Amino acid sequence: MKIEKMTTQECRWILMRGPIGRLACSRDDQPYIVPIYFVYEPDHLYGFTTAGQKIEWMRTNPRVSVEVDEIANHFQWESVILTGQFHELPDLPSHAEERTHARKLLQQRSLWWDTAFAARRLKSDSDAILPIFYRIEIESMTGYRAVANAEEYAMTDASRPSQSTVN
Numbered sequence: 130m131k132i133e134k135m136t137t138q139e140c141r142w143i144l145m146r147g148p149i150g151r152l153a154c155s156r157d158d159q160p161y162i163v164p165i166y167f168v169y170e171p172d173h174l175y176g177f178t179t180a181g182q183k184i185e186w187m188r189t190n191p192r193v194s195v196e197v198d199e200i201a202n203h204f205q206w207e208s209v210i211l212t213g214q215f216h217e218l219p220d221l222p223s224h225a226e227e228r229t230h231a232r233k234l235l236q237q238r239s240l241w242w243d244t245a246f247a248a249r250r251l252k253s254d255s256d257a258i259l260p261i262f263y264r265i266e267i268e269s270m271t272g273y274r275a276v277a278n279a280e281e282y283a284m285t286d287a288s289r290p291s292q293s294t295v296n
């Protein structure tokens with residue numbers, strides 16, 4: 130297996146496909162990481178959530194990191210890691226246009242709304258949950274890709290003919 134660096138454009142393609150990333154934030158030297166749905170546009174991510182630990186922490190310390198990957202098998206995978214700054218998009222006239230834009234993009238991702246709300250219902254029976262939209266402004270980004278050699282490739286499902294080819 131060979132590990133290659135991905136180009137910036139290749140990293141962007143992974144982010145465009147999304148839809149799930151791991152968002153890491155930290156407070157008082159304690160890291161915290163959660164899976165999230167996101168949408169990518171050059172050069173930021175949009176996300177949606179409700180009140181909770183990650184929002185409290187990112188308000189205190191807006192420096193974050195996000196990891197996104199596509200794993201075909203042990204020998205073939207791609208992984209992108211970015212660092213950036215959290216920006217909340219408050220429900221204010223000054224942010225109305227960007228909130229609408231983010232909402233439209235996020236609605237194209239299945240379950241984007243359900244997941245955030247289901248997580249909140251663990252703590253509250255109330256449906257009156259305040260939606261919080263945010264943007265992560267990307268500051269740096271790297272991508273690594275694992276490429277299988279011939280021997281490894283032969284061990285993967287991708288090397289086997291599909292049923293339709295066999296029949």
Ligand SMILES: Cc1cc2nc3c(=O)[nH]c(=O)nc-3n(C[C@H](O)[C@H](O)[C@H](O)COP(=O)(O)OP(=O)(O)OC[C@H]3O[C@@H](n4cnc5c(N)ncnc54)[C@H](O)[C@@H]3O)c2cc1C
Pocket residue numbers: 149163164165166167176177178179180181182183184241244245246248249252
């Ligand atoms: C595939 C996927 C996509 C998701 N997409 C979104 C999204 O787009 N927006 C969104 O708001 N949420 C999403 N979630 C849920 C998200 O991961 C968090 O559970 C949720 O946002 C609550 O985070 P919080 O920091 O507000 O937690 P709080 O409710 O404040 O959490 C309190 C404590 O609960 C524990 N906890 C919280 N979340 C998790 C977890 N996922 N797994 C295990 N323990 C946990 C932690 O120990 C934390 O300290 C997604 C989850 C999955 C699996």
